[in-house]
Amino acid sequence: MIDINLSTALKSEGETYSYEYSGTPDFGKDIDLNESLKLHADYSADEKRISIKGTIHTVLNVRCDRCLKEMTYDFAGKFDEVFLPEGTQGEDEYTYRSETLCLDKMVYDIIMLGLPHQLLCDEKCKGLCPKCGQDLNITQCECETNDTDETNPFAKLKGLF
Numbered sequence: 001m002i003d004i005n006l007s008t009a010l011k012s013e014g015e016t017y018s019y020e021y022s023g024t025p026d027f028g029k030d031i032d033l034n035e036s037l038k039l040h041a042d043y044s045a046d047e048k049r050i051s052i053k054g055t056i057h058t059v060l061n062v063r064c065d066r067c068l069k070e071m072t073y074d075f076a077g078k079f080d081e082v083f084l085p086e087g088t089q090g091e092d093e094y095t096y097r098s099e100t101l102c103l104d105k106m107v108y109d110i111i112m113l114g115l116p117h118q119l120l121c122d123e124k125c126k127g128l129c130p131k132c133g134q135d136l137n138i139t140q141c142e143c144e145t146n147d148t149d150e151t152n153p154f155a156k157l158k159g160l161f
């Protein structure tokens with residue numbers, strides 16, 4: 001859990017405080033950390049609204065979307081958010097309870113939204129054969145030639161003309 005104790009900030013509104021975190025919070029199966037997550041934040045309270053901005057950095061274990069090879073992805077993100085006391089928020093706002101600001105949900109969102117739509121081990125990755133599952137970066141299987149020639153009835157006709 002990435003938790004900030006707000007007791008001091010809530011008592012002295014308008015003052016800016018810094019927070020540093022380094023650790024491996026559990027984000028469930030969606031996010032697999034390869035090394036500890038580092039977060040830096042500056043925050044302040046104003047009428048119980050907490051404004052917080054900062055940066056996160058970590059390395060994630062991911063898989064290539066085409067060939068499924070395991071690899072790492074260097075992730076860096078920024079944030080600039082407002083947290084409201086629980087029970088006073090609108091639909092899409094982050095909240096805190098009592099005097100504890102938990103950043104887990106926000107960090108989860110930053111990572112999920114910040115990852116590229118397609119993660120590739122290499123832009124030229126050939127991926128896996130959809131028929132036999134062979135990694136086409138390693139060897140070319142037989143499936144593709146079968147597909148375009150012999151199993152295609154029109155390919156045979158081609159020879160007649």
Ligand SMILES: [Zn+2]
Pocket residue numbers: 064065066067068069120121122125126127
């Ligand atoms: Zn790949």
Ligand SMILES: [Zn+2]
Pocket residue numbers: 129130131132133134141142143144
């Ligand atoms: Zn194949």
